[in-house]
Amino acid sequence: MKIASIVGARPQFIKCAPVSREIRKDYQEVLIHTGQHYDHGMSEIFFEELGIPKPDYNLGIGSGTHGHQTGAMLAAIEDVLEREGPDAVIVYGDTNSTLAGALAAAKLHIPVAHVEAGLRSFDRRMPEEVNRVLTDHCSEILFCPTKTAVSNLAAEGIRKGVFLVGDVMVDAMNYNRGVAEERSRILENVGVEPGDYLVVTVHRPSNTDRRDSMAAILGALGDVERPVVFPVHPRTRKFLDEYGLLAKIPANVILTEPLGYLDMIRLMAHAEKILTDSGGIQKEAYLLGVPCITLRENTEWVETVESGWNVLVGAERDRVLDAVLHFSPTVRQKNLFGEGNASLLIRKFLGRYLDTNQRRL
Numbered sequence: 157m158k159i160a161s162i163v164g165a166r167p168q169f170i171k172c173a174p175v176s177r178e179i180r181k182d183y184q185e186v187l188i189h190t191g192q193h194y195d196h197g198m199s200e201i202f203f204e205e206l207g208i209p210k211p212d213y214n215l216g217i218g219s220g221t222h223g224h225q226t227g228a229m230l231a232a233i234e235d236v237l238e239r240e241g242p243d244a245v246i247v248y249g250d251t252n253s254t255l256a257g258a259l260a261a262a263k264l265h266i267p268v269a270h271v272e273a274g275l276r277s278f279d280r281r282m283p284e285e286v287n288r289v290l291t292d293h294c295s296e297i298l299f300c301p302t303k304t305a306v307s308n309l310a311a312e313g314i315r316k317g318v319f320l321v322g323d324v325m326v327d328a329m330n331y332n333r334g335v336a337e338e339r340s341r342i343l344e345n346v347g348v349e350p351g352d353y354l355v356v357t358v359h360r361p362s363n364t365d366r367r368d369s370m371a372a373i374l375g376a377l378g379d380v381e382r383p384v385v386f387p388v389h390p391r392t393r394k395f396l397d398e399y400g401l402l403a404k405i406p407a408n409v410i411l412t413e414p415l416g417y418l419d420m421i422r423l424m425a426h427a428e429k430i431l432t433d434s435g436g437i438q439k440e441a442y443l444l445g446v447p448c449i450t451l452r453e454n455t456e457w458v459e460t461v462e463s464g465w466n467v468l469v470g471a472e473r474d475r476v477l478d479a480v481l482h483f484s485p486t487v488r489q490k491n492l493f494g495e496g497n498a499s500l501l502i503r504k505f506l507g508r509y510l511d512t513n514q515r516r517l
């Protein structure tokens with residue numbers, strides 16, 4: 157049997173690595189890269205470090221408005237799926253590549269398996285939320301990372317084909333944590349000491365697209381009297397430049413290019429606290445046992461907040477600074493995201509599902 161996997165953006169390369177390794181034990185995998193992320197530091201480095209096979213197709217779609225980007229992907233993915241005729245399509249997460257892949261497959265009556273199904277921030281102004289909801293509703297097989305995700309799907313009437321498998325990012329983390337310690341020299345390269353610096357990432361449109369939000373976040377970081385390492389997403393750099401803020405970065409804030417997975421894992425593992433608006437990083441902070449300050453008003457990873465290891469502060473200078481100074485989790489951590497065998501369960505459940513519900517074009 158043939159499975160087509162569709163990836164395109166940074167977090168999907170990380171999620172696809174452990175799943176692809178498992179899938180290839182039982183199936184022929186056709187890997188399709190939409191080209192949503194295309195810079196070396198946003199794409200190739202993840203394939204190299206994580207040992208992901210070279211994509212069979214790179215559609216080279218690149219940047220654009222949401223409609224243009226998603227539309228171009230939809231047309232190009234459809235061509236590949238028609239040519240390859242896979243038995244199922246796997247999509248990951250919540251990006252425009254996810255939605256385009258799911259829609260292209262569903263329209264061709266190819267079963268769609270969604271990895272990281274059922275997440276909701278309940279904020280339809282986030283492009284990712286629209287992508288999640290629509291992808292779940294055109295998926296036939298839904299692999300959920302948490303019980304909350306399973307309940308979210310049930311609340312929308314989706315009960316069939318739902319499997320609680322845990323989070324594939326735990327698999328990726330377990331596989332690479334030791335390697336990161338061995339190979340990464342990121343702390344030495346940026347000149348920080350373990351436990352004595354913060355890490356920040358910002359790339360959500362709700363922050364990057366508003367000068368006052370970016371100025372408030374940078375202002376709070378400048379008030380913190382210790383080093384802050386800030387790997388800058390290309391979208392964020394572009395906006396900082398446009399706002400005239402690149403020239404006003406506080407002296408304690410160290411900007412870097414986007415980092416590879418191994419550097420990012422080691423940098424986060426030794427940070428005192430992590431500030432982010434990324435979904436994946438909130439979870440990685442939890443897995444690494446580092447307190448997380450989320451620069452948003454909502455999150456799809458509610459378990460991290462409920463467990464006391466993550467706090468939502470939006471992009472207000474005082475709230476951000478207050479959390480940096482005072483937020484300190486006291487509760488012991490639990491296994492919120494599964495046992496680290498999500499990829500294996502995905503292979504098994506997918507096999508069982510396809511055996512009993514086999515349908516071809």
Ligand code: UD1
Pocket residue numbers: 165166167192193194195196198199219220250251252253283284359389390391394434435
């Ligand atoms: C996308 C996902 C988001 C995910 C994030 C991870 C959607 C709607 N959003 O956001 O869910 O968390 O990826 O990084 O799919 N750019 C480059 N080089 C690159 C990639 C992007 O310069 O390799 C710049 C371009 O200016 C582009 C902008 O970043 O316009 C935004 O890229 P895009 O793919 O639209 O979304 P992200 O903000 O990266």
